[in-house]
Amino acid sequence: MAADRPGKRRRKGSGTTGQGGEVVLRQRTDPRSERRFEPKASLELGLTMLGMSVAALLAGAGVYGQWFRGEDAGAHPAATYLLLGALLLGAAVGLFGQWSMKSLRVGDAGVGIESGPGEIERIGWHDVTGLLLTETALTVQGSGTAIAIPLRSHLPAAARVLAEARVRIPARAADIKEGALPPPDDAAGEVRSLEPPQVAGLRCKATDKLIAFEADARLCGRCGEHYHKEGVPQRCLTCEAPLR
Numbered sequence: 001m002a003a004d005r006p007g008k009r010r011r012k013g014s015g016t017t018g019q020g021g022e023v024v025l026r027q028r029t030d031p032r033s034e035r036r037f038e039p040k041a042s043l044e045l046g047l048t049m050l051g052m053s054v055a056a057l058l059a060g061a062g063v064y065g066q067w068f069r070g071e072d073a074g075a076h077p078a079a080t081y082l083l084l085g086a087l088l089l090g091a092a093v094g095l096f097g098q099w100s101m102k103s104l105r106v107g108d109a110g111v112g113i114e115s116g117p118g119e120i121e122r123i124g125w126h127d128v129t130g131l132l133l134t135e136t137a138l139t140v141q142g143s144g145t146a147i148a149i150p151l152r153s154h155l156p157a158a159a160r161v162l163a164e165a166r167v168r169i170p171a172r173a174a175d176i177k178e179g180a181l182p183p184p185d186d187a188a189g190e191v192r193s194l195e196p197p198q199v200a201g202l203r204c205k206a207t208d209k210l211i212a213f214e215a216d217a218r219l220c221g222r223c224g225e226h227y228h229k230e231g232v233p234q235r236c237l238t239c240e241a242p243l244r
């Protein structure tokens, strides 16, 4: 217990705190931040868009040829094929096109994916059960959920996730080789501040005591694990960061 100072310490910036034995216990309202990463437009996305456009054109031409040529002309003989082609192409693009083009969040609140307008699915660092790196993606596994980060469109985000995981939850990232991904680029991703987390109603990780009031909550600044203020252990039970 080198850093046996009373109170808490904060550090601004990317949020990779808790190195070198520094006490990382935080209040719920202490500032937290994360980075938002937009996907890199890729060839796959371009092809997906092109495929959809062509499918729409075929469908339009097919519909016209089949039903809108006027009474006397009747259906154009090619119309059925146009419609069929549109259907097949649309289905193929839907199946194989690259649609995982969502923005990602990486920071104090863990890893998040923008699943809809104003909707972010998050896996807190303390909820991460494993990290899996393949040729194409870094997958963050939680209990009953996972976020796959495609390396092709989201390499800067994947690099940051891995770097933060090595600091915040080193045991979970131990299986991934050093240097498997490039080091994180501090210029990548837009830094945003986070709202205080909702912790009332949760239970203390150490004592199982109900955290009835937000003010009773204490957070591990490294992995985000939550504790009742009366049950804070010497070290975080999840990531072993010194808390006292």
Ligand SMILES: [Zn+2]
Pocket: 220, 221, 222, 223, 224, 225, 236, 237, 238, 239, 240, 241
């Ligand atoms: Zn922790």
